[in-house]
């Protein structure tokens with residue numbers, strides 16, 4: 148049984164609780180957020196004990212903490228949870244930059260505890276089936292990734308638009324694109340970026356292209372244009388389209404050089420975080436401190452791409 152504490156009771160925490168009951172051997176035990184009414188609203192819906200402080204939550208009888216606050220506070224709560232002896236699943240981006248991420252990872256290593264960034268796409272059934280399918284019927288070496296996401300219908304009071312809460316399109320959305328490029332093309336060699344800022348001082352739309360060990364990626368992310376949301380991966384013998392919204396993958400088309408077309412269709416259930424939760428709990432059971440899928444190196448590579456892109460468009464957060 149994995150006994151969970153949740154810090155932060157917003158949109159993604161609700162989606163987490165859609166998934167948690169789908170995975171056997173889990174229980175929600177403790178909940179804390181900044182506003183007491185958020186906590187009681189959450190516990191009356193999903194159960195768990197409402198905590199008055201974060202300290203109370205960390206002292207409660209839990210094995211793991213899911214950190215579902217905004218990126219400005221991810222590091223503080225991750226470090227507090229690790230210091231309290233708890234495994235941590237932290238929402239993306241796990242830290243505002245590589246320096247802060249390394250601080251978290253050093254504490255996880257010193258404590259011998261599991262730390263994983265919540266980067267969900269590789270755990271979805273479609274993504275797993277796609278990777279498995281390509282072992283028997285490969286598209287050759289992948290050499291190019293083109294992907295993007297821009298969502299124009301987010302309400303103006305959404306934290307994505309907040310400089311203080313470490314919003315912006317690169318931090319909130321671009322990290323998914325960074326994941327895809329690294330996952331298919333390997334370690335990053337260089338990044339080039341352009342970004343357009345809004346009144347709040349965060350990037351409303353950014354494009355970034357990167358050179359990796361295995362090839363090139365062209366990526367975009369935005370908060371004010373209606374994007375397409377699909378992803379293209381090109382190899383020497385074929386290409387793959389992961390259809391929109393590729394970061395919640397459910398359908399893919401593989402087109403081979405010899406003319407064959409293969410369609411993969413794998414709907415996901417319960418909001419899709421159930422697969423990531425199952426993986427995380429499996430790691431705890433196996434006594435592992437790192438995911439082989441979203442490894443610490445993957446988290447380092449993802450945030451490093453964003454660090455490089457932000458440096459080029461001139462976006463620094465408080466304290467940087």
Ligand SMILES: NC(=O)c1ccc[n+]([C@@H]2O[C@H](COP(=O)([O-])OP(=O)(O)OC[C@H]3O[C@@H](n4cnc5c(N)ncnc54)[C@H](OP(=O)(O)O)[C@@H]3O)[C@@H](O)[C@H]2O)c1
Pocket residue numbers: 154155156157158159160179180181182183185186215216217218220238239240265267306319
């Ligand atoms: N994996 C995914 O599919 C996915 C999707 C969307 C977002 N995310 C990520 O999830 C995170 C949360 O996003 P969201 O959309 O859920 O945001 P949200 O709806 O605004 O929820 C954030 C929650 O955290 C609480 N909170 C914020 N700052 C806090 C602090 N300093 N201390 C304690 N509680 C705090 C809020 O507090 P109160 O209500 O108590 O005021 C709120 O309950 C972000 O990092 C985002 O990038 C992931």
